[in-house]
Amino acid sequence: MEAPPLLDAAWYADAAVEIHPGERVQRIEPANRRLHLPAGTSLTYDRLLLATGARARTLSLPGAELDGVLSLRDQADSARLRSRIGPGMSLLIVGGGLIGCEVATTARKAGAEVRILESADELLLRVLGRRLGAWCRERLEALGVVIQRNAQITAFEGKGGCVRAVTFADGLRISADTVLVSIGAEPNTALAQQAGLAVRAACRWMPPASAPVPSCSSRVMRHAGRCAGVASARWKPI
Numbered sequence: 001m002e003a004p005p006l007l008d009a010a011w012y013a014d015a016a017v018e019i020h021p022g023e024r025v026q027r028i029e030p031a032n033r034r035l036h037l038p039a040g041t042s043l044t045y046d047r048l049l050l051a052t053g054a055r056a057r058t059l060s061l062p063g064a065e066l067d068g069v070l071s072l073r074d075q076a077d078s079a080r081l082r083s084r085i086g087p088g089m090s091l092l093i094v095g096g097g098l099i100g101c102e103v104a105t106t107a108r109k110a111g112a113e114v115r116i117l118e119s120a121d122e123l124l125l126r127v128l129g130r131r132l133g134a135w136c137r138e139r140l141e142a143l144g145v146v147i148q149r150n151a152q153i154t155a156f157e158g159k160g161g162c163v164r165a166v167t168f169a170d171g172l173r174i175s176a177d178t179v180l181v182s183i184g185a186e187p188n189t190a191l192a193q194q195a196g197l198a199v200r201a202a203c204r205w206m207p208p209a210s211a212p213v214p215s216c217s218s219r220v221m222r223h224a225g226r227c228a229g230v231a232s233a234r235w236k237p238i
Helices: 009-014 076-083 098-107 123-145 188-197
Strands: 027-029 034-036 042-046 052-058 089-094 111-118 146-148 153-159 164-167 172-174 178-181 185-186
Touching: 027 188, 089 098, 098 111, 098 123, 123 146, 164 178
Parallel strands: 089 111, 089 178, 111 146
Antiparallel strands: 027 034, 034 042, 052 185, 153 164, 164 172
16 A cells, blocks of 8 residues: 655656655765665765654564554554454554554544553653543543553464464463554664664764764754754644
């Protein structure tokens, strides 16, 4: 399933932006300012921005490869999850963040039995804080979502290659038809590592003097010290 383009071809042409759809960069030569593409072709650059996006975080637990253990990152993931939600179906959501709570609401309204497994002692704690997290939890519980806090998962159990249950550190076992692992995202850093950028949980910011080493976009960049983003509000009078 292919997502619709954000901008049409005319926009790129007017902006003098050259597009190479379907081509994946194989490696970067920072010293020569060169990108290597498939089929032996290459491109040169004056400045290079790495905007390689992110992927869904996964759990390295026994049974994570079972059919029915899903993540949610793109349109294909969404379609796969939607096909497994409906009356009489059971869904376990690992992670009580924004996406997990949103999916729980949708799945419950579609008639599925839903349970959220959250490792912290409250939902949305890092995003909204304890008070608003508790308020959201109460709204979900009112819809019939079962919420299990301080949950420590140890494995996914399956039968015939399909997930059937989740087990916990305290010995508890909960059955499920589908498990959605919704524990955030991690940056795609393979190209950055190959190019020589310092990579930990994200790309480390490189000052302009470090050129020709590429820069990372702010979405996956790590700065020294505490930082906060500033967003400019855009509004129109009604």
